[in-house]
Amino acid sequence: MSAILHACGLKVRFGGLEAIGGVDLCVRAGAIHGLIGPNGAGKTTLLNALSGFVRLAAGQLRFNGHEIAGRRPDAIAALGLSRTFQNIRLFGAMTVLESLLVGAHRQFDMGAGAIVLGSARSKVAERAMIGRAHMLLDFVGLGADTAARVATTLSYGQQRRVEIARALMSSPQLVLLDEPLAGMNALEKQEIATLVRSVRAQGTTLLLIEHDMQIVRDLCDHLTVLDHGKRLADGPPRDVLADPAVQAAYLGRGR
Template sequence: MRALTEDLIPLMNRNAFVNDCIIDERANCAVAEAQKVALRAENVTVRFGGLNAVKNLDLVVKSHAVHALIGPNGAGKSTAVNALSGFIRSEGTVWVGEKTTANWTSHSIARAGLARTFQNIRLFGVMSVLETILVGSHTRFDGGLFSALFRSKAAKKQEREAVQEARRLIEFVGLPPEAAEMTASALSYGHQRRVEIARALISRPTVLLLDEPLAGMNVAEKAELSELIRKVYRSGVAILLIEHDMDVIRSLANHVTVLYHGQKLADGTPDEVLSNADVQAAYLGKGKA
């Protein structure tokens, strides 16, 4: 398991951590690492015709943290995540670590270190679990088209390593080894969610966006998947989580941002945000009018 955890810690962050830290100052180093910014957005705006679905969103997601993005239905949460992950056009600036560009695409932002899951499960109906997870490793293949087509030694080596890592991730997300050869779409709903997370993790992201991963689960399933989410962020992957269950938010999130009508309404710790009168009025339907 130690080797697996090391594999999940992004190499760039791990190397920076080693270079910046002195062995005798481990406590200070841990604090410094936790304060690093994994994802930053400034003035992100999404327009659909004359409608501002998201307006001037500023967001900072720290490393080694779960940052929850909450709000009532229609607040713009999924639109914001789609913009941050390059799936829809937006204005503003997004950084993944220290990387930014004026023209993020879903592919380029994945290469920069951002991976995601979707509100509705998106698996390939006829693929095995192993094959499905391996799809997520494409951002790490650097052999080029010729190498892939003609199966060079380097390409074969990368494929073997990817398969080994996919099998480790199957265990990491809590699936039995024999699940590797099963059809992904034939698994239970909760296990399909775990496959999605494994597919995202194989790209070795610095940031993982989870769009309502616990939706449709019972109390026991939520508790199990919440523990997996803790396991992921403790391995060094920052998480931006969209979730409606306030108990889950309180137990998982280090920081919370609330959207309302596409704009930021509140930002802070879970206790600060959930006790905010404006948040209660907008999101919970009580308190301040």
């Protein structure tokens, strides 16, 4: 399998602090790639750097054959990299269906004139995307009745699913999930894990941050461990989790 995302020597600085200090990362196409590490290790920062939300101080970053270091988040998203956020960020005052359509923003390409005149083509495009949104709602396990509800009034678990569905609307090649299982009970975690697997089954690569080692071990094909902004280990879950350095980092014995 070829690498869909290849990062080399990534560095991120906040003022004098080096949050990410030269991390290499290689995500293979079709993988479920886990990103783990203790609190403050720089996992979310790395995700933000990959998706263009944080400026890189140094390093190369190739996604799907494009050099994307220094590009804006929207340009990176347009290339097929989609993401969710650690603290759910749904659009207030929008219904679930509308939120999902925002996720499909790049799929629309008709001009303002066509929209104002209500051209057949623009209606076809809207219909297609609305159809897709309903499909995805079904796919992430939300009932048809949720489509018309204001997204921020849903339960926490439902909001997570809406966010995942929104990220999938653009038919991305790589989805970054920032702690998709946070705050869920065991049953919900299993449901989301199943969802992640079926996303992968459709041919989409996933990179996710997670703390639950049991889930990570079962779900991921490959793990990268971060600690203090450095890559501590990288490899198949079984090897990585057996690594004494990783265990030390998690148990807080220092290095």
